[in-house]
Amino acid sequence: MLIFTLRRFNLFIFTMLLLTILSFSLSFLFPGEQLINLTGQIDASPEQLAILADEYQQQSGLLSQYFSYLNHLFHGEMGYSMTSNLPIATEVLNRLPATIELTCVALLVAMFFGLPVGFCAAIYHRKLPDNLILTIAMVGYSIPVFWLGLLAILVFSIQLGWLPSAGQISLLFEIEHVTGLQLIDILLSDSPYKWQAFQDATRHLILPVIVVALAPATIFMRLARSAMLEVLDTHYIKAANAKGLTFSQIIYRHAMRNAVIKVIRDVGLQFANLVTIAMVTEVIFSWPGIGRWLIESIYQRDYTAIQGGLIVLSTFIFIVHIIIDFVYAALNPLAREPRNGKR
């Protein structure tokens, strides 16, 4: 387990190194002055710029410039937004929780629906349910997400009027910003309208989550189906069959657990995909998350914000990736230590 942890840690360091180099070089690549791109101080006077240049060690070589940039990053200083003049760190902290909420709920929903349906398809391999599920999955991951979002708004918000179409919560409710995760903040608050607020926030969450979760759910269906087919083909299933266990016993006790492990290994890779979908969905549903902020920063040529957003969003994805790796290792002894058994 120690080696496993060290390896993951090593990978994390290497990844962060590459990412920071990437974002540092972006400040050169973006149009305009490099120092201004890096700090976001567009209105600074020449004296202030001189102080900043000193702070970021502009006179020395590239390597020490990079290290001073790293140093600033470690202290949580990512410069100032070129449009709002607020520190990027504050902007990000205000918006990241909304994205975390949306993506994590969507990931759970996608797994919760995708896995059982995929298993079902594998059990009825090459029969009607299997073909039906495969067809739905094909359409599901081919559908353009912005179109799906618009259709969902038209049908469920405008025509049927069941669910709200934009935002995170109705403006009537005043919720104190504690963790930033709306649902948890509501539960922590002592407002007398706590439950109404909670209901309202949940209603706002439903449509975006379904839109984000659809494509990953269909991918999980396919992953779960092929994992289950692989497991059902193994010798221990045949042995269990020969022992005279019933079909449901085999599925629930033996096949399902082993198939779930195989799927979990690939969840990390799908998460990056899910975040991409979430970025577009945030724009459509006016969700106050980091994806919408990033896309707006491009319209406004806010290069400091793009840089900061890249670092934060990718770090978030890597952290989720590593957490999923650890969950996988915790569930599967084979991945932890080779001596636990042969593959």
Added chain:
Amino acid sequence: MARDKIYQEEEFPTPLMQLWHNFKQPPVVLIGFGCFLFLIVLAVLANVITPYSSVENHLDHLLLPPAWSDDGDVSFLLGTDNLGRDMLSRLIQGTSLTFGLSIIVVIASLAIGVVIGSLSALTTGIKSSFLNHFLDVILSIPSLLLAIIIVAILGPGLENTLWAIIMVLIPQFVHITRNAVREEFAKDYVLASRLDGASSIRILRYSIFPNIIEKLISQATLAQSAAILDIAALGFLGLGAPIPMPEWGAMLANGVDLFYIAPWTVYLPGLAILFSVVATNLVGEGMRHALKVRKEN
């Protein structure tokens, strides 16, 4: 297919012929392949077969619904948009932008990716390990985020979007080429031609590429469906093709404000994207299935 053995001579189909033979078995895949070819024909002949120009305004026919509706006009089969432009013409022109350009994008990144991938498969040691890690990092950044950053550097516009998507797609081709070439290099037939004195480049050209080409094509179909969705998504976000261009994503963005009074301006481009992505995915699915069948035999 039964083949009568009249002659003693044995005939070995090339890997690509074998692939085609397995590929055409399931009818669904053939339908998908037909749709794919249909889209290619549309994309090539777009300028010839459209009834109107994609930017021509018909000011007395604004927001005309499709012909099957009561208010429709059969000379505008799929209706018109808010500036009186014929939807059918715009959709067909859009095929050559969204679908046709996605093919070009994939071919370009395939070519670059294969070159880098096969060169990196020939190197060993710390260089290749660094490249491996580097690719892992790039592959785990969301493709749209990467494309957005590249667009931010280059500035918005259709051409810059295409460069961005080419760059985003390269790593996966490098990855798959590298692994496939490595796998083939370990096989005995490569050793045999190496003992004959063939150089690495020659082995790559004559022994390895014919054997991995179908893997590359199947990856290319996956990449193409991603490319279509990315071009359309960037167009929709206003970072890709400018609004007057009949690119499907930009058309959708143009129709959003009219969604409630003229839903067809949003339905139709969306359906076009869905149709082309499903056709591409069906072809890719058939390809992977055919590869699997061949491996099992």
